[in-house]
Amino acid sequence: MQTKLFYRRRETGRTMSAIALPHDAKAGPTKPEVRSVVLGKLELEPADHFVDVGSCTGAVTIEAARRAGRVTAIERKAARLEVTEKNLAANDVRAEVDCTNAEAPAGIPDGADAIFLGGSRNFESVLDRAVEVGAGRIVMNVSRLEVAGRAVDAFRDRGLLEEVLQVQVSRGYELAGATSFDANNPVYVLVGSAARADGGEVTGR
Numbered sequence: 001m002q003t004k005l006f007y008r009r010r011e012t013g014r015t016m017s018a019i020a021l022p023h024d025a026k027a028g029p030t031k032p033e034v035r036s037v038v039l040g041k042l043e044l045e046p047a048d049h050f051v052d053v054g055s056c057t058g059a060v061t062i063e064a065a066r067r068a069g070r071v072t073a074i075e076r077k078a079a080r081l082e083v084t085e086k087n088l089a090a091n092d093v094r095a096e097v098d099c100t101n102a103e104a105p106a107g108i109p110d111g112a113d114a115i116f117l118g119g120s121r122n123f124e125s126v127l128d129r130a131v132e133v134g135a136g137r138i139v140m141n142v143s144r145l146e147v148a149g150r151a152v153d154a155f156r157d158r159g160l161l162e163e164v165l166q167v168q169v170s171r172g173y174e175l176a177g178a179t180s181f182d183a184n185n186p187v188y189v190l191v192g193s194a195a196r197a198d199g200g201e202v203t204g205r
């Protein structure tokens with residue numbers, strides 16, 4: 001018989017705790033470990049205006065709102081945007097956050113410094129808008145293989161592409177006194193920039 005006991009959560013002693021997502025959006029959230037990679041690549045700073053395309057549960061919006069000075073969360077489904085707003089209200093954030101019910105590229109403001117595409121609808125037009133506003137950091141998560149292929153082409157065609165990562169996390173659990181793992185689905189993380197665009201070479205090999 002399989003015993004499944006999760007390990008006790010580590011006490012980090014950080015001033016800002018892990019985010020709370022008490023409200024369910026029936027989709028998402030981007031998993032915490034994947035968020036760490038995404039946020040690392042976004043390199044958000046207090047002067048930044050960050051845009052979350054497809055905010056859904058608000059998990060990325062909330063994390064970003066602890067780092068950037070200004071955040072615009074865009075979600076095409078009104079009910080999910082409400083979840084973004086409710087989850088935001090349940091957390092400490094320091095940024096000014098604007099929640100917009102729109103289908104991007106609609107709603108992407110001039111002057112956006114960093115854009116995350118957590119939803120893939122209209123991604124080519126979203127990337128065109130990212131180029132138009134000169135976003136310095138663009139990160140897109142894709143789980144479906146064929147969409148990932150098209151997205152890599154779209155980044156490359158616009159000279160945006162810097163890195164393609166495949167992130168796959170397995171979480172340990174106790175099994176008969178030892179540790180076994182549950183695997184999450186892999187996610188492709190595309191990283192680019194409209195400010196550093198250099199012809200679309202994948203770097204970091």
Ligand SMILES: C[S@@+](CC[C@H](N)C(=O)[O-])C[C@H]1O[C@@H](n2cnc3c(N)ncnc32)[C@H](O)[C@@H]1O
Pocket residue numbers: 027028029030031053054055056057058059060074075076077080102103104105118119120121122
């Ligand atoms: C996989 S979920 C994103 C999860 C989110 N990062 C989180 O942590 O909760 C994708 C979301 O993007 C939204 N979406 C997809 N394309 C969009 C677009 N072009 N503009 C706005 N929202 C979009 C979908 O409605 C969906 O809620």
